[in-house]
Amino acid sequence: MSETVEGRWAEIFGPRYLPVTTILALGVTLFAFNAFLSAAALPSAVRELGGVEIISWATTLYLVFAIVGGAAAALLKQRMGSRRSLIGLALIFLAGTLIAATAGDMSQVLVGRAIQGLGEGVVAALCFALIPELFPSRLVPKVFGMQAVVWAMAAFGGPAGAGALTELISWRAAFLINVPFVLVFVIMVLAVVPRGKRADGAYGFPGLRLLTIGIGTMMVALSAVTEPVVAAGLLISAAALLATAVWLDRRATQRLMxxxxxxxxxxxxxxxxxxxxxxxxxxxxxxxxxxxxxxxxxxxxxxxxxxxxxxxxxxxxxxxxxxxxxxxxxxxxxxxxxxxxxxxxxxxxxxxxxxxxxxxxxxxxxxxxxxxxxxxxxxxxxxxxxxxxxxxxxxxxxxxxxxxxxxxxxxxxxxxxxxxxxxxxxxxxxxxxxxxxxxxxxxxxxxxxxxxxxxxxxxxxxxxxxxxxxxx
Structure with a gap:
């Protein structure tokens, strides 16, 4: 067995892999930008719409639904194929974006953020699943290096860009900037990503496992804003629920993990x-x-x-x-x-x-x-x-x-x-x-x-x- 694995940076940016590299970069950009969006844009949304008491939920719901969506990503890919899953969930993310951007009150913003999280959680997970499918092992370290740079740029530029859009135009523009990125992403997926095989057979919906993961994640998020004693109880309960989800999944016919x-x-x-x-x-x-x-x-x-x-x-x-x-x-x-x-x-x-x-x-x-x-x-x-x-x-x-x-x-x-x-x-x-x-x-x-x-x-x-x- 060889101890060396060769790969060059020029390959992932060359004609063969550049379209796939671009898709992965867009997927990471969307996830990173929207993870940091709320800090820059939502204070202005609160000033216009009210609801300051629930502003933290905009981040909490995005995170919880992103984790639940990510947990279900592999099963969706198996049932629908890579291309349909990516396009379908990117459009769900787009729907959440439009709901939040056109909100008349903060509760609608929260609904939009939850839908955004669900869509982007699946898209981000599927982008990772595509790496071993579309790249040979020797190029994977280069892909991860590229993703780290894109994440850093989005993490630094995301809040600044969202802040500038909010200040110069509106907080709604900070949400709507996602629209062209999503459309480009969908077009690239249609052009590059193979349909993938869809597994035959009947499936059950893993509702109990996803619900357990969702409730456990919600308890983790809530523990950050409660008294220490209550927080400790929530974290212990969350750990028990998440461990139960893993235990249930190992015994399921159609596993998430x-x-x-x-x-x-x-x-x-x-x-x-x-x-x-x-x-x-x-x-x-x-x-x-x-x-x-x-x-x-x-x-x-x-x-x-x-x-x-x-x-x-x-x-x-x-x-x-x-x-x-x-x-x-x-x-x-x-x-x-x-x-x-x-x-x-x-x-x-x-x-x-x-x-x-x-x-x-x-x-x-x-x-x-x-x-x-x-x-x-x-x-x-x-x-x-x-x-x-x-x-x-x-x-x-x-x-x-x-x-x-x-x-x-x-x-x-x-x-x-x-x-x-x-x-x-x-x-x-x-x-x-x-x-x-x-x-x-x-x-x-x-x-x-x-x-x-x-x-x-x-x-x-x-x-x-x-x-x-x-x-x-």
């Missing part, structure tokens, strides 16, 4: 744990850093956002850099180092805040970004290579859903830790600094758990025969 999802006895299951736990750890800075910089160092919104952006820049640059690694042994080292860099970066950010040292904080931000950048692509590639040919659709589609679930769980746990430590009541810098220590300690703990899961994943990956996808 691979049979070894989140099992520590397989490379796929261990890899999914790494992919879940790293965003949980990273949420500490993702949720609180910009606010802390404004509180503690009197930074303005722009200066704080630029400081926070160092993580995303480091993520993108490191992801592109390591995409050229060919040795599988080196890739395994990168997988193990990613969570350790994440833990070290979190510690440095905390140290920088406590000592009021910007250089230390920036080094920490870069370390966090590199932790994700050097490992994420190879975690996903290893999971895909370890998955059997019959399960690869389910495995690939589950990746963005798992990451979204990690972001949601991390934000909720960060809120619980900060609230329990008295952060909302802290009136001076000393009290604020004392209250964030448990938050960062918890985040570093999850990063170390991700490291242990990565060790297990690498060990099992060595023992798992490579699939036909990995041999391409």
């Amino acid at each position: 691979p049979p070894d999802a989140f099992s520590l006895h397989s490379a796929v299951g261990s890899g999914l744990w790494v992919f879940l736990l790293m965003p949980v750890a990273g949420a500490a800075t993702a949720v609180y850093l910009i606010m802390l910089l404004q509180q503690l160092w009197n930074y303005g919104p722009t200066q704080a956002a630029i400081t926070g952006a160092f993580m995303g820049v480091a993520w993108s640059l490191s992801s592109v850099t390591v995409a050229n690694v060919r040795q599988r042994s080196t890739r395994r080292i990168l997988i193990r180092c990613g969570p350790l860099l994440l833990a070290a970066g979190l510690g440095l950010v905390l140290m920088g805040l406590e000592l009021t040292q910007l250089p230390i904080l920036l080094i920490g931000q870069v370390a966090i970004g590199m932790g994700f950048g050097i490992s994420n692509g190879y975690i996903m590639l290893t999971i895909m290579e370890a998955s059997t040919d019959t399960e690869r659709d389910r495995t690939s589609a589950l990746l963005p859903t798992t990451q979204s679930a990690g972001n949601a769980l991390g934000a909720a746990l960060a809120g619980v830790a900060a609230n329990a430590a008295g952060y909302p009541l802290a009136m001076d810098s000393g009290a604020v600094l004392a209250s964030i220590v448990p938050l960062f300690v918890m985040a570093m703990g999850f990063a170390l758990l991700a490291f242990l899961a990565a060790l297990r994943m690498v060990q099992l990956a060595r023992e798992t025969p490579l699939s036909t996808f990995a041999e391409e």
Whole structure:
């Protein structure tokens, strides 16, 4: 078995793969832009329509329905084929966009955001499922590197673009900017994506499993805005529900997930744990850093956002850099180092805040970004290579859903830790600094758990025969 896998950047942007690369970039752009849209556009919508008490639900519902849609993506692809699924759910996303953009009150905005989340959750998951279908294994690291850059550009440019459209035209324009992107996406899918095979036979609707996933995700989201004791109960209940959903799925005839999802006895299951736990750890800075910089160092919104952006820049640059690694042994080292860099970066950010040292904080931000950048692509590639040919659709589609679930769980746990430590009541810098220590300690703990899961994943990956996808 060869230890080297060759692939060149020019290939994914060459005539053969450029249309598919463009489709994946558009899918990631839509997901990233709309994940950050609410912060920029919805405050203006509230000023026009009222309903400030429910503004947070615009993000919550988008996230919950995106996770539910992502969970169902592989089954939809199996039943409808790749092309029909992508086009159908892109049009559902477009319908949600139009509902929100033409809203006469905030409740209609919430309906639109929920429909947007459902459509985009499926589209994002299917885009991941298309990667092993349309690209050989040797090009997958390049595709993931490209996606990291597109995500960073959308994450930075999305709020700025939405803010500019809101300020210069209307908050409705920030929603309607999705329309041309969706139409281009649909045209590209019609031209490039094969119809795919539709499985024969009768199917049952996995309503109980999807409902369980949806309620569990909703409980996670609600825990971020409740008292610590109530939040702890919600998180325990959510964990039980999500574990039940996995248990039910393993016993179903038509599964939503691979049979070894989140099992520590397989490379796929261990890899999914790494992919879940790293965003949980990273949420500490993702949720609180910009606010802390404004509180503690009197930074303005722009200066704080630029400081926070160092993580995303480091993520993108490191992801592109390591995409050229060919040795599988080196890739395994990168997988193990990613969570350790994440833990070290979190510690440095905390140290920088406590000592009021910007250089230390920036080094920490870069370390966090590199932790994700050097490992994420190879975690996903290893999971895909370890998955059997019959399960690869389910495995690939589950990746963005798992990451979204990690972001949601991390934000909720960060809120619980900060609230329990008295952060909302802290009136001076000393009290604020004392209250964030448990938050960062918890985040570093999850990063170390991700490291242990990565060790297990690498060990099992060595023992798992490579699939036909990995041999391409």
